[in-house]
Amino acid sequence: MNSPALHEATSWTEREQIDFFESVEFTEILTDVVRPMGLDEATVTLAELHHRPGAGVSGVFTATNGLTSLYLGATAETLSSVPAGTVQLDSGRGTVIIWLHPADPLLPGLALATTPELVEANWGNGQSLSKLQTLAYRPLRRAVLLAHFDDGHDLFLKVLRKDAQLLYDKHLTLLRAGIPASRPVGPPVQGVVAFHRANGVPLAEDLMAATDLPLDPQRIIELLDSLPVALMEFPARPAWSDRMDWYGHAAQTAVPDQAARIGALSQELAMVLKTANRGKLVPSHGDFYEANIFVTSGQISGLLDIDSAGPGYLVDDLACFLGHLAVLPSLDARYKLVDDYLERYAQFFGRELESRGIAAQGLYARAGCVVLSLVAGARDETNPDWHGVAMDRLKLAEDFLVRAS
Secondary structure (H helix, E strand, C coil): CCCCCCCCCCCCCHHHHHHHHHHHHHHHHHHHHHHHHHHCCEEEEEEEEEEEECCCEEEEEECCCCCEEEEEEEEEECCCCCCCCCCCEECCCEEEEECCCCCCCCCCCHHHHHHHHHHHHHHHCCCCCEEEEEEEEEECCCCEEEEECCCCCEEEEEEEEECCHHHHHHHHHHHHCCCCCCCCCCCEEEEEEEEEEECCHHHHHHHCCCCCCCCHHHHHHHHHCCHHHHHHHHHCCCCHHHHHHHHHHHHHHHHHHHHHHHHHHHHHHHHHHHHHCCCEEEEECCCCHHHEEECCCEEEEEEECCCCEEECHHHHHHHHHHHHHHHHHHCCCCCCCCCHHHHHHHHHHHHHHHHCCCHHHHHHHHHHHHHHHHHHHHHHCCCCCCCHHHHHHHHHHHHHHHHHH
């Protein structure tokens, strides 16, 4: 991909970036970008949009002429250096950097993890790859792929922009302490860490299928209490409540017609958090919710996504669990019992924290911060009801505030 001359660009807001990435003007520009690649008369559509408050907006685009398809990445974030092979353009309001997937400027391991021959060579152990599927991709941040081999075993490939060795070390730390974290295949390769499949099924599936509470809240407390003290030696990551201003800004940017309401919610949550005792610093998971918890016969048998594990607070792990649990019924009607489960978990967690001198009000306010962080993610132009989804999440965050008050 050739890089045209870059002109002086005016600064632009993240709201303007979102509008530009969603515009016909930008997809027409991308149509011109892919034409020299043999895709004449291609149709370009926005597949995913990602907004990182304070950094900027990125997106993934699909270009196809009906016979051949390509994926493009684009970002309005400011990069310290831009590798060769990217296109830089001036939108008239700001600079956009475009690349052909998988040549992500900050994820050099993405090409490795998305090339079947290289996946077989590095992690196949003599087996042929039968399927390679991208499960998640956030441009410039991370990606997760599923590799399925002919002998039936699966591996998950996590592509990181940094800290791959740190993540590998965290997994070993947990496994040595008897915590059922995912087992790495081996040390990182070019920023890619491969993991074996966790035992059991995601708690999300049990919450959907069970006729009664599928995981006793006491098991959750016991697991979090058993996280090894060695996690305290790893760098601390901010919790959702620590980044509430960012998430409030992201929600206001995604749903500008609710900006005043979101601003008021953020201010009131902040007022509660000022006086709510957080408890002592302890080993923490950092991203503790139903998709990252695997269960077998009512016991926790797997723990995923420990990237944020380190020093933290029990109340934040429990708030993360409650906040994500609250949004499940709006995602799928089969979560019909989750509202009842939410109440039971909230009461148990509140009593447990109170017994430790930690105010339950802080738990509910922090759960509200978690839900607030999910409001911007509701914006999905392929879903005609995305605004309604965002409103549901905003109402849930407000409900947690009421409970905290």
